[in-house]
Structures are given as structure tokens and as C-alpha cells.
Amino acid sequence: MARPERIHGMVIPAPRFTRWALVYFLKYALLPGLLILLALDVVLYFVFRDWLGACYGILCLLP
Numbered sequence: 001m002a003r004p005e006r007i008h009g010m011v012i013p014a015p016r017f018t019r020w021a022l023v024y025f026l027k028y029a030l031l032p033g034l035l036i037l038l039a040l041d042v043v044l045y046f047v048f049r050d051w052l053g054a055c056y057g058i059l060c061l062l063p
Helices: 019-051
Strands: 005-007 010-012
Touching: none
Parallel strands: none
Antiparallel strands: 005 010
């Protein structure tokens, strides 16, 4: 195991994944990606249903 680094006599802890890192990841990486994919899915659903007259995914099973 590596020894902790000392800078000016103070022990500096190693970088680690924190709860705030998880919050920022969810907010700035995961959520925008999911929203973009959701919008693309809705657009493709209406394109396939209205313009092509075809079934697209599980939404076509709903009345």
C-alpha cells in the first residue's frame, strides 16, 4: 500500500469517489444523456407510426 503524500508537513489523502461526485455525475452526465435518448425515442416513435405506418418498439402495443 502506498504511503500518504505529505505536502508542507500535512498528509494529503488519496483521491476517492465521493457522494458529491456521484451527484454531479448523475446531474451532468447521466441525466442529459437519458433526456436526449428519450426525446429521440419519442421522435422516432411518431415518425414510424405516422409517416411509415410501422410498429416501433413496445409503444405500438398500447391502444
